[in-house]
Amino acid sequence: MRRKKNIQIPNLELTTAGAKGVAIGKTEEGKTVLVGYAVPGDVVNAQVIKSKKNYYEAKVLDFIKYSSDRLDPECMHFGICGGCKWQNLSYEKQLEYKEKEVYNNIKRIGKIDNFQELTIVPSTDKYFYRNKMEFSFSNARWLTSEEIQSDIDIEDKNALGFHIPQQWNKVLDIKECFLQQEPSNKIRNSIKEFALKHKMEFYDFKEQSGFLRTLMIRSNSKNDLMVLLQFFREDEQNIGKILNYIREEFPEVKTILYAINSKGNDSLYDLDVKIFHGNGFLTEEIEGLKFKIGPKSFFQTNYKQAVKLYEIARDFADLKGDEVVYDLYTGTGTIAQFISRKAKTVVGVEAVPEAINAAKENAEYNNIKNCRFYCGDMKDIFTEEFIHENGHPDIIVTDPPREGMHKNVVETILRIAPQKIVYVSCNSATQARDLELMKEKYEVVKVQAVDMFPQTYHVESVALLKLK
Numbered sequence: 443m444r445r446k447k448n449i450q451i452p453n454l455e456l457t458t459a460g461a462k463g464v465a466i467g468k469t470e471e472g473k474t475v476l477v478g479y480a481v482p483g484d485v486v487n488a489q490v491i492k493s494k495k496n497y498y499e500a501k502v503l504d505f506i507k508y509s510s511d512r513l514d515p516e517c518m519h520f521g522i523c524g525g526c527k528w529q530n531l532s533y534e535k536q537l538e539y540k541e542k543e544v545y546n547n548i549k550r551i552g553k554i555d556n557f558q559e560l561t562i563v564p565s566t567d568k569y570f571y572r573n574k575m576e577f578s579f580s581n582a583r584w585l586t587s588e589e590i591q592s593d594i595d596i597e598d599k600n601a602l603g604f605h606i607p608q609q610w611n612k613v614l615d616i617k618e619c620f621l622q623q624e625p626s627n628k629i630r631n632s633i634k635e636f637a638l639k640h641k642m643e644f645y646d647f648k649e650q651s652g653f654l655r656t657l658m659i660r661s662n663s664k665n666d667l668m669v670l671l672q673f674f675r676e677d678e679q680n681i682g683k684i685l686n687y688i689r690e691e692f693p694e695v696k697t698i699l700y701a702i703n704s705k706g707n708d709s710l711y712d713l714d715v716k717i718f719h720g721n722g723f724l725t726e727e728i729e730g731l732k733f734k735i736g737p738k739s740f741f742q743t744n745y746k747q748a749v750k751l752y753e754i755a756r757d758f759a760d761l762k763g764d765e766v767v768y769d770l771y772t773g774t775g776t777i778a779q780f781i782s783r784k785a786k787t788v789v790g791v792e793a794v795p796e797a798i799n800a801a802k803e804n805a806e807y808n809n810i811k812n813c814r815f816y817c818g819d820m821k822d823i824f825t826e827e828f829i830h831e832n833g834h835p836d837i838i839v840t841d842p843p844r845e846g847m848h849k850n851v852v853e854t855i856l857r858i859a860p861q862k863i864v865y866v867s868c869n870s871a872t873q874a875r876d877l878e879l880m881k882e883k884y885e886v887v888k889v890q891a892v893d894m895f896p897q898t899y900h901v902e903s904v905a906l907l908k909l910k
């Protein structure tokens with residue numbers, strides 16, 4: 443990478459959107475320019491911040507013309523907060539660019555043409571669609587440039603909100619958020635107020651000290667709530683005080699949990715979570731199947747869209763009832779159970795032990811007898827020996843994390859060659875990379891983009907592959 447200080451690009455017309463939501467234009471010489479915090483249709487004067495061989499990365503110096511696809515963002519934190527970067531773009535245009543991104547990646551990275559490009563499935567809810575939010579406490583609030591420049595002594599530097607992108611020890615104090623239904627905002631703001639009134643210390647990221655560390659609010663489709671607080675240290679009296687306050691103030695919070703976390707990071711997975719109130723989990727229902735969601739369980743964050751995604755995966759699999767299906771990266775076994783009524787057997791595989799325990803528990807809870815679940819890193823557990831023991835799959839459903847599938851997993855799939863593969867992905871670039879690895883043996887029949895995350899550039903994609 444070469445850095446060039448003073449390249450300015452006047453009158454740059456931004457014509458489309460690219461990866462991670464950047465707006466794209468071209469210089470007069472035809473070089474591509476990627477611009478953050480602008481939208482297609484804007485005309486800007488831009489300053490190059492990174493110069494690469496084939497493109498520039500640039501920032502807006504000033505806007506000459508605003509795009510007619512722009513909307514006024516709903517949220518007061520837009521532009522500083524790292525989430526919802528596309529709140530200033532009409533939803534129709536968000537869908538258009540997401541769809542393009544998925545299909546272009548498959549053509550460009552996967553070098554695959556001639557597949558059916560299905561129209562993107564929009565989200566039922568444009569806002570308030572998330573069922574899980576995580577906030578951090580910090581005693582070093584992100585200060586605006588006006589606050590920094592002013593002479594006023596800033597007394598309250600405490601924040602409860604989101605980390606600023608690329609500034610991991612700075613937290614933006616969130617007053618409103620349009621991602622989770624009420625009383626999510628009310629709970630967060632009241633907890634902060636209560637903590638300040640009772641002089642409880644907010645976490646100090648630099649010194650690694652303090653008391654209040656993180657807040658997680660989870661909800662289900664009936665809007666039952668779970669609240670979990672992480673504390674940096676034991677303090678029985680104050681823990682009791684704040685958790686009792688939540689219980690009394692918010693009766694809709696069905697369960698309250700907490701964990702003591704004095705580690706360097708705030709990941710919950712290796713912490714001992716204690717139940718303060720209620721039974722410690724929420725229950726979600728899909729087509730009469732019940733799923734127990736504990737504090738550590740993965741569950742798709744946009745419930746209504748998750749149901750649509752699972753329906754698409756099931757439609758693509760087109761099961762007749764006598765198939766052996768593998769659900770790779772099964773999480774808590776949701777897809778496995780969702781399709782189990784139409785299959786002979788389903789084998790679910792996943793790396794997180796708690797998720798697999800929940801999958802087994804949920805299957806028992808739902809009286810499902812034809813699903814088996816196994817725990818392990820996919821590249822180690824998904825071997826020919828494993829397949830020999832569990833039956834040759836007719837169909838593989840795979841839903842890997844953003845990095846896509848490990849190349850060993852792809853190789854195993856190619857060796858055992860199931861008739862069909864349904865590839866669900868939250869990152870169409872890695873999906874396209876994996877599809878290319880499989881294209882000798884598999885035809886990509888159709889691909890369906892699904893919007894799970896309105897106001898962001900993230901998009902889900904489901905591909906159907908058939909053995910040639």
Ligand SMILES: C[S@@+](CC[C@H](N)C(=O)[O-])C[C@H]1O[C@@H](n2cnc3c(N)ncnc32)[C@H](O)[C@@H]1O
Pocket residue numbers: 740741742771772773774775776777791792793794797818819820821841842843868
């Ligand atoms: C996108 S989620 C899929 C969840 C599930 N299909 C659902 O809809 O709820 C990806 C899952 O892959 C799991 N995972 C990540 N890396 C893994 C690996 N190397 N081996 C096995 N599972 C892995 C994660 O724990 C997560 O549950």
